[in-house]
Amino acid sequence: MWTKQHKRRHWGRLITPVLAIAFCSYFGYHSIHGELGLNATEDFERRRIERVAELADLVRVRQDLERQVALMSDGSLEKDMLDEKARYSLNVSRSDEIVIFK
Numbered sequence: 425m426w427t428k429q430h431k432r433r434h435w436g437r438l439i440t441p442v443l444a445i446a447f448c449s450y451f452g453y454h455s456i457h458g459e460l461g462l463n464a465t466e467d468f469e470r471r472r473i474e475r476v477a478e479l480a481d482l483v484r485v486r487q488d489l490e491r492q493v494a495l496m497s498d499g500s501l502e503k504d505m506l507d508e509k510a511r512y513s514l515n516v517s518r519s520d521e522i523v524i525f526k
Contacts, residue, residue, distance in 0.1 A: 492505070496509070
């Protein structure tokens with residue numbers, strides 16, 4: 425009669441939990457610190473808010489410029505606007521005038 429006597433090793437029971445812990449640790453770390461993780465998402469949101477504010481400022485400046493262009497070029501040329509721009513660009517004023525630059 426042949427018998428096999430061998431000692432049972434318990435390493436086989438540890439393979440699955442060790443692999444599961446390794447996968448969870450890897451994906452958990454990268455979900456927080458990775459390129460698209462929570463920290464990066466907060467940074468993207470902060471930059472988005474800054475750029476929205478910058479866009480609002482640029483839109484306001486553009487609207488001001490469009491308004492000034494409309495005053496100067498819609499067929500009914502405003503003489504005061506034309507005079508103001510010419511004096512500001514050429515830095516010209518009469519001796520009896522007071523010039524206030526913004």
